[in-house]
Each structure stands twice: as C-alpha cells, then as structure tokens.
Amino acid sequence: MEIRKDLESVAPYISRLISVGEEFRAFDKDWSHLKNQEDFRFVSRVPYEKRHKVEAVYADGRDMAIYMYDALLSINSDFSRYPTLTAIVEAFKNTWVYGSYDPEVPNVASDVCVEHDVDLWSVKQMVALFKKQEQLLAAVRVTLQMLQNSDLYKMENGIPVMKQEANIQVSGNSGSSININSSGATASVTVNYNEPTIFADMISAIKSNDLDNETEKVLIDNVQALAASHQSGGFKEAYKDFMQNVSAHITVFSPFISGLAALL
Known part of the structure; x- marks a missing residue:
C-alpha cells in the first residue's frame, strides 16, 4: 500500500497502524460470528439481573473493533479527518487506545458465567478476543508515541528538532581540499548520540x-x-x-x- 505523500517520512509507523486496523476489521467479523452463529443465544441461562454483565463483553468488544478499524483505516485517505500527523496523534486521545473503557469487562463476564454454572464456548472466545484487541491497543499506543517522537510531528508543533551532529576529523592532508581517493588523507566521522546498550x-x-x-x-x-x-x-x-x-x-x-x- 502506498502511504500518502505528506507522511512518507513516517511511513513505516503509518503502515503499522493501517495493518492493525485491518486486524480490527477482521475481528469485527469474528464478533458477529460468535454472537450469531455459536451458543451465545444461551446467555439467557444467566439470571436476568446479571445477564448484562456477560452481554457487555460482546457489546464493548465489538464497539472497540468497529471504532478502531474505522479510525485506523481512515488515516491514509481521509484528509478532512486527519489533515496532519498531529491530527492523527491527537485523534486517539480519550479513546479506547488510552483506556476509555472498563478493562474488567471480560473478567466479570467470565466470573458471572462460572458463578451461575453457565458454560458458553462463545463467551470464552469473546473474552480471549477482547484481550487480544487490548494487545493491539497497546501496539497502537506505542506506535503513536513513536510518531510523537518523529521530526515531522515536532516540526508541525514548533518543537526544535535535534539533529545528530557529526564531528569530522581530518589528518594527513596539508591542503584546503580533500581528495577522496588519496592514500595519505584519512577522515573519521563521530556521531554524538550512542544508544545505550x-x-x-x-x-x-x-x-x-x-x-x-x-x-x-x-x-x-x-x-x-x-x-x-x-x-x-x-x-x-x-x-x-x-x-x-x-x-x-x-x-x-x-x-x-x-x-x-x-x-x-
């Protein structure tokens, strides 16, 4: 997939976000299948006053999948929604990505089923799918942080860009110019930043x-x-x-x- 021209300098990270979006879109189909094609209809065996706690794993999990695939897959094409890299980063604040949901929903659903001796394969799969989506949310958070650390994001927000400076030392040359192929001149380049091991x-x-x-x-x-x-x-x-x-x-x-x- 070709990444939009204005985001070429951060293309690997944008590509990752789009790939995660594709995963969420596939998960949306899984949610539909688990609800409509498996044994989820027997959730009625859970007492009415507790049933909503089990149904919540489907409701929240599928809402998460739908929101995330729409938001992520639009990055590369919807300029009105994401006119800049900064707009992309800011758009995900106060969303599923940064924890705007109850992470205990899948655990509560499991506990309620155990409490009332209701063994539903679909609910177990939904719980696993919910937690898999949470892993993808973590990947999105990390990627957004990388984008926020990028030079493009800093330039958009007036943040000074720290360029690596090279110190060049030349020896064995008596003139004002360097002949690259000469045997008597050597040059060494030292980059100031060394990543800690x-x-x-x-x-x-x-x-x-x-x-x-x-x-x-x-x-x-x-x-x-x-x-x-x-x-x-x-x-x-x-x-x-x-x-x-x-x-x-x-x-x-x-x-x-x-x-x-x-x-x-």
Whole structure:
C-alpha cells in the first residue's frame, strides 16, 4: 500500500497502524460470528439481573473493533479527518487506545458465567478476543508515541528538532581540499548520540523468555519506543508509559529497572 505523500517520512509507523486496523476489521467479523452463529443465544441461562454483565463483553468488544478499524483505516485517505500527523496523534486521545473503557469487562463476564454454572464456548472466545484487541491497543499506543517522537510531528508543533551532529576529523592532508581517493588523507566521522546498550539487552531478554509471538512483538515495540524517546529527549514521560504498558510482564524487565532509572 502506498502511504500518502505528506507522511512518507513516517511511513513505516503509518503502515503499522493501517495493518492493525485491518486486524480490527477482521475481528469485527469474528464478533458477529460468535454472537450469531455459536451458543451465545444461551446467555439467557444467566439470571436476568446479571445477564448484562456477560452481554457487555460482546457489546464493548465489538464497539472497540468497529471504532478502531474505522479510525485506523481512515488515516491514509481521509484528509478532512486527519489533515496532519498531529491530527492523527491527537485523534486517539480519550479513546479506547488510552483506556476509555472498563478493562474488567471480560473478567466479570467470565466470573458471572462460572458463578451461575453457565458454560458458553462463545463467551470464552469473546473474552480471549477482547484481550487480544487490548494487545493491539497497546501496539497502537506505542506506535503513536513513536510518531510523537518523529521530526515531522515536532516540526508541525514548533518543537526544535535535534539533529545528530557529526564531528569530522581530518589528518594527513596539508591542503584546503580533500581528495577522496588519496592514500595519505584519512577522515573519521563521530556521531554524538550512542544508544545505550540496555535497550538491545532488553530486546534479547524478551526473545529469550519463550513468550507468544503477539506478546513478544508488543513488548519489543515498547522497548523500541522507549529507545526512540531517549534519543529525542522525551524519555521521562515515555518511561512512565513503558512501565504501565509492560506491567503484566515486569519480571522480564526487572533486571533492567535500575539501569533505566539511571537514564532518567
């Protein structure tokens, strides 16, 4: 898919958001199937006063899928909705992406079914699908943070762009010009920013923990976003988001907490 011209500098991240949107669109079909083609009709076995707590996993889960696929798939084509990169980033604030829903809905639905001895395969699948969508929300959050750290976003918002400066040292040359192919002149280029090795070590730790593919990808995305923020100067805020995003897998990162704190 060709990314719109004004977003070419952040094309990999826009492409990722669109791919996530496609996943949400596929999930919307799954929600419909689980409700209408499986045993969800037997939710009536749950007492009336508690039934809405089980039905909520479908209602909220499908609403999430519909909103997210519409919002994400429109990024590349709806200029009136997303005229700038800043508009894209801002559009997702106060939405599902940043927790504008009750995360306990799937757990409550499961508990109610257990409490009343109602075993519905469709509800179990809905709970799993809801949590899978939450993983995608985490990926969207990380990607939006990467976009917010980009030079394009900073230029749109009047934020100084920190360019990497190169110090060039030349030796063995007595004139005012350099002949690139000469045997007596050497040049060395030193880039001021060196990424701390802790980020690569964290990614290695993730890969060595035998996590499922989706979890591994989400955690690596979070580490990459954290590394990007360290270079761009937004590490303190990104660190808070990182700790929140990976809280369920904090044991993977416990050896690195003190090292990350030292970078604050």
